[in-house]
Amino acid sequence: MSDQFKKQAAERAAEDVTSGMRLGIGTGSTAELFVHALARRVADGLNVIGVPTSERTRELASSLGIRLTTLDELPELDLTIDGADELDAHLALIKGGGGALLREKIVAGASAEMIVIADSSKEVATLGKFPLPIEVVPFGLKATRRAILHVLEDMGLPQNLDLRGGAEQPFLTDGGHYILDACLQEITDPGTLADRLVAIPGVVDHGLFLELATKAYVAGTDGVKTVLPI
Numbered sequence: 001m002s003d004q005f006k007k008q009a010a011e012r013a014a015e016d017v018t019s020g021m022r023l024g025i026g027t028g029s030t031a032e033l034f035v036h037a038l039a040r041r042v043a044d045g046l047n048v049i050g051v052p053t054s055e056r057t058r059e060l061a062s063s064l065g066i067r068l069t070t071l072d073e074l075p076e077l078d079l080t081i082d083g084a085d086e087l088d089a090h091l092a093l094i095k096g097g098g099g100a101l102l103r104e105k106i107v108a109g110a111s112a113e114m115i116v117i118a119d120s121s122k123e124v125a126t127l128g129k130f131p132l133p134i135e136v137v138p139f140g141l142k143a144t145r146r147a148i149l150h151v152l153e154d155m156g157l158p159q160n161l162d163l164r165g166g167a168e169q170p171f172l173t174d175g176g177h178y179i180l181d182a183c184l185q186e187i188t189d190p191g192t193l194a195d196r197l198v199a200i201p202g203v204v205d206h207g208l209f210l211e212l213a214t215k216a217y218v219a220g221t222d223g224v225k226t227v228l229p230i
């Protein structure tokens with residue numbers, strides 16, 4: 001069922017794309033459904049250019065005939081469309097379940113608008129049930145991990161931090177970094193947590209996307225609803 005909802009949200013977002021747009025194209029299963037919907041419109045004559053947020057998305061979009069470039073070639077975008085792991089009523093997000101958070105955030109930050117596409121299971125009152133991905137450089141991993149744990153302790157948050165993929169074969173992002181997933185349950189002050197995490201040397205970025213999304217299409221049993229940040 002959730003796949004059907006993801007498809008409905010993705011197809012609704014594809015309707016918002018108009019000819020001439022410079023698009024950021026997200027990563028994940030919902031974003032992939034958007035890529036398919038966009039490719040159908042491109043085949044019908046829609047003229048757009050896209051910047052993918054991962055190598056995975058680049059391969060799919062290019063195989064479906066969507067014209068692509070890089071953010072270096074096109075540093076200003078009109079619209080990014082991407083999935084999310086969680087969204088709240090302010091359209092604060094947790095992203096990075098697919099490991100593409102850094103490029104996703106850079107691309108969303110370069111875009112005038114960001115539309116989130118999701119099934120209704122992703123809507124939450126408070127962010128944090130989904131583990132927060134924190135992207136770190138491999139050098140000094142243990143020291144960086146300790147510094148993150150210190151911040152979590154200081155903020156009264158649970159100190160559960162897992163290296164994605166495990167120590168034997170850590171997951172590597174497109175940028176060659178590791179991901180630490182923080183199981184926090186309830187993030188009551190995402191702004192402070194975001195600021196404190198990025199201030200740690202060794203932390204590249206984290207999956208809190210604050211004040212980036214301008215609209216969401218959330219699909220569920222009642223159809224696709226439009227959510228604007230409160």
Ligand SMILES: O=C(CO)[C@H](O)[C@H](O)COP(=O)(O)O
Pocket residue numbers: 026027028029030031082083084085094095096097098099100101104
């Ligand atoms: O942030 C992401 C990838 O880094 C995805 O947008 C997020 O994980 C949602 O994925 P899906 O659409 O497969 O549920």
